[in-house]
Amino acid sequence: xxxxxxxxxxxxxxxxxxxxxxxxxxxxxxxxxxxxxxxxxxxxxxxxxxxxxxxxxxxxxxxxxxxxxxxxxxxxxxxxxxxxxxxxxxxxxxxxxxxxxxxxxxxxxxxxxxxxxxxxxxxxxxxxxxxxxxxxxxxxxxxxxxxxxxxxxxxxxxxxxxxxxxxxxxxxxxxxxxxxxxxxxxxxxxxxxxxxxxxxxxxx
Amino acid sequence: xxxxxxxxxxxxxxxxxxxxxxxxxxxxxxxxxxxxxxxxxxxxxxxxxxxxxxxxxxxxxxxxxxxxxxxxxxxxxxxxxxxxxxxxxxxxxxxxxxxxxxxxxxxxxxxxxxxxxxxxxxxxxxxxxxxxxxxxxxxxxxxxxxxxxxxxxxxxxxxxxxxxxxxxxxxxxxxxxxxxxxxxxxxxxxxxxxxxxxxxxxxx
Amino acid sequence: xxxxxxxxxxxxxxxxxxxxxxxxxxxxxxxxxxxxxxxxxxxxxxxxxxxxxxxxxxxxxxxxxxxxxxxxxxxxxxxxxxxxxxxxxxxxxxxxxxxxxxxxxxxxxxxxxxxxxxxxxxxxxxxxxxxxxxxxxxxxxxxxxxxxxxxxxxxxxxxxxxxxxxxxxxxxxxxxxxxxxxxxxxxxxxxxxxxxxxxxxxxx
Amino acid sequence: xxxxxxxxxxxxxxxxxxxxxxxxxxxxxxxxxxxxxxxxxxxxxxxxxxxxxxxxxxxxxxxxxxxxxxxxxxxxxxxxxxxxxxxxxxxxxxxxxxxxxxxxxxxxxxxxxxxxxxxxxxxxxxxxxxxxxxxxxxxxxxxxxxxxxxxxxxxxxxxxxxxxxxxxxxxxxxxxxxxxxxxxxxxxxxxxxxxxxxxxxxxx
Numbered sequence: 064x065x066x067x068x069x070x071x072x073x074x075x076x077x078x079x080x081x082x083x084x085x086x087x088x089x090x091x092x093x094x095x096x097x098x099x100x101x102x103x104x105x106x107x108x109x110x111x112x113x114x115x116x117x118x119x120x121x122x123x124x125x126x127x128x129x130x131x132x133x134x135x136x137x138x139x140x141x142x143x144x145x146x147x148x149x150x151x152x153x154x155x156x157x158x159x160x161x162x163x164x165x166x167x168x169x170x171x172x173x174x175x176x177x178x179x180x181x182x183x184x185x186x187x188x189x190x191x192x193x194x195x196x197x198x199x200x201x202x203x204x205x206x207x208x209x210x211x212x213x214x215x216x217x218x219x220x221x222x223x224x225x226x227x228x229x230x231x232x233x234x235x236x237x238x239x240x241x242x243x244x245x246x247x248x249x250x251x252x253x254x255x256x257x258x259x260x261x262x263x264x265x266x267x
Numbered sequence: 268x269x270x271x272x273x274x275x276x277x278x279x280x281x282x283x284x285x286x287x288x289x290x291x292x293x294x295x296x297x298x299x300x301x302x303x304x305x306x307x308x309x310x311x312x313x314x315x316x317x318x319x320x321x322x323x324x325x326x327x328x329x330x331x332x333x334x335x336x337x338x339x340x341x342x343x344x345x346x347x348x349x350x351x352x353x354x355x356x357x358x359x360x361x362x363x364x365x366x367x368x369x370x371x372x373x374x375x376x377x378x379x380x381x382x383x384x385x386x387x388x389x390x391x392x393x394x395x396x397x398x399x400x401x402x403x404x405x406x407x408x409x410x411x412x413x414x415x416x417x418x419x420x421x422x423x424x425x426x427x428x429x430x431x432x433x434x435x436x437x438x439x440x441x442x443x444x445x446x447x448x449x450x451x452x453x454x455x456x457x458x459x460x461x462x463x464x465x466x467x468x469x470x471x
Numbered sequence: 472x473x474x475x476x477x478x479x480x481x482x483x484x485x486x487x488x489x490x491x492x493x494x495x496x497x498x499x500x501x502x503x504x505x506x507x508x509x510x511x512x513x514x515x516x517x518x519x520x521x522x523x524x525x526x527x528x529x530x531x532x533x534x535x536x537x538x539x540x541x542x543x544x545x546x547x548x549x550x551x552x553x554x555x556x557x558x559x560x561x562x563x564x565x566x567x568x569x570x571x572x573x574x575x576x577x578x579x580x581x582x583x584x585x586x587x588x589x590x591x592x593x594x595x596x597x598x599x600x601x602x603x604x605x606x607x608x609x610x611x612x613x614x615x616x617x618x619x620x621x622x623x624x625x626x627x628x629x630x631x632x633x634x635x636x637x638x639x640x641x642x643x644x645x646x647x648x649x650x651x652x653x654x655x656x657x658x659x660x661x662x663x664x665x666x667x668x669x670x671x672x673x674x675x
Numbered sequence: 676x677x678x679x680x681x682x683x684x685x686x687x688x689x690x691x692x693x694x695x696x697x698x699x700x701x702x703x704x705x706x707x708x709x710x711x712x713x714x715x716x717x718x719x720x721x722x723x724x725x726x727x728x729x730x731x732x733x734x735x736x737x738x739x740x741x742x743x744x745x746x747x748x749x750x751x752x753x754x755x756x757x758x759x760x761x762x763x764x765x766x767x768x769x770x771x772x773x774x775x776x777x778x779x780x781x782x783x784x785x786x787x788x789x790x791x792x793x794x795x796x797x798x799x800x801x802x803x804x805x806x807x808x809x810x811x812x813x814x815x816x817x818x819x820x821x822x823x824x825x826x827x828x829x830x831x832x833x834x835x836x837x838x839x840x841x842x843x844x845x846x847x848x849x850x851x852x853x854x855x856x857x858x859x860x861x862x863x864x865x866x867x868x869x870x871x872x873x874x875x876x877x878x879x
Contacts, residue, residue, distance in 0.1 A: 074750060084288050092704075099375050156739075289491055296500075331571070542693065
């Protein structure tokens, strides 16, 4: 049976394809959580009902960003990871498991936005995404799937980025013990920072 | 951390792949809004119930076209955009956010087809799609991701097209203050025009 | 604006990618129509409830086959179609519109399997899929997107196949005026014939 | 019509693409089965309600792994299968049919976790996935779609693996007559074994 290890999972192409499919579906399924309100009446009532959906849209936006950030993170890694094996495939499937759970944790947070427990679960999801992505890179580097010149240049940047962002997320989540909207606001701010690099030099 | 900017998002391949996944899912999820009617009785009753779904099918058709038009627009741009960076990736993820919201705004319009507010929200969705697509092209051209020869030939055509279509959509949406079916009819007419180039020369 | 025609839709790659996404989603969404039964009691009751779902599974199987057949048909065409333009893209988007409607017409048939009207709607869906696929091939051949040597060899085979299968589907649908299970049985038999080529020589 | 056989289904590229789409959607749809609980009260009540979802998460994890294992299996085969024909396409579509049914059998098992009948249905799904995958490889080898050197090296490994894992699954399912949690636990253990190769040498 050891032969099977030799033949399974060498292709990063399909790993990337299934990742894009899972991300694409998860990102789009998120919107199913926002139900069209049922009202009687004119434009004013409809506008009021629509505005009441804003917390849901906020959470939706938050989760789309979360998915986007981790999609970017995985993409960045696979620009350097040139080979794969069975274990790396499973690490990525585990990562995708946590991606596919996002629509649930998002809906959970959307319904219980004032409960610290819901924020904790949401944070746990982000944390597990970060961990598996870290393991992914670590494993790929250790097993020689990343060409040497790439490794020297980017490996520390990738690891540092995951650790620093996860530290900030953790602090953000802790803030929910003071105020849950504050916690979510800070998490969104962290994400905007990582997404658009506002607080750093603007040179690319 | 600045190193991370260098390593993230150079690959237009995955950007295109995630786009196709989000578009594909959004286009297909739209149909979940059309529920099978529950009736007792024979073919006549079933046909009547089916015909009552026509406004829903109209809105479905409208939204499938909207998605198709913007998918074509993004495709056309990425035939010329040969490189990417982190910011361009985020511009496209924002664009995809507005794509993934289409099933909601479509259902919203389907349920409140006579409310100007619902048309306004739908128009806003189209508007945001147009804006992000415009920014996408602009950014790509400014940062040298479009080869010079392509830029001269097509850049103005792409921009003009977005501006003129968005102007027409805006006028179409304004018509909802007269009559909402008129507004939707005009928007569909604009889309048919852009899709099939009926009112222009037939030469390709 | 005529320049835009030159720059939109030359890429069959993305057309194929969005097709696979829409097919993949439509094929998988079909299963959402089959709800887990709610029962109290032991294995016997559960088995009984499960068996009552059989008509739903039959319709599911039918629709998965329908989607598979048209996916095969479109695949076969695009092995020969080497270029594309805006119109061909729109023909395919229209084709995908009818694919994305399959989960609805399937559910409709599943709920009203004894109504000729439901079979007629289902047949209409198959018919529209056939028509757009025929137009797709015709357009591609006329506009020189199919290399000359392929054209001579396969064009007639592709057209004949669509016409003969559509004729058989039409006859199958007409049988619903005698008995709707007979009609569905015949349609499935036609599909099995086209899928596995049982009734023809076994040579490939 | 025999000509059509010559022109359909030579492209493994699209077969792989539709597979990744169906797997991606099926894996992500699974989470829709886990509904956000509706409670009144504070964090404690929310945590309790969340913990009650654990059996659902267990089944979700099980099914994600099942999908992952068969995705890996199909991937491994298509690293060696270099050509395709119409029959091979249909074998794979049948395989995908059983993949797309996973969200249903998973939900079924999730709701009736103590019923042997539900475990039997779930096992049947795994069994059918194994069978079609076996047929896929067999057909590809017999029709010369696998290069000779690959065939000698890996063919037995692939077949043995399917047979031994299916035997273990069967034994696992039989255990449900003693205790259903035991049966599921053993099935998960089998899957972990196949996924991570815990009980074998650690060399890759």
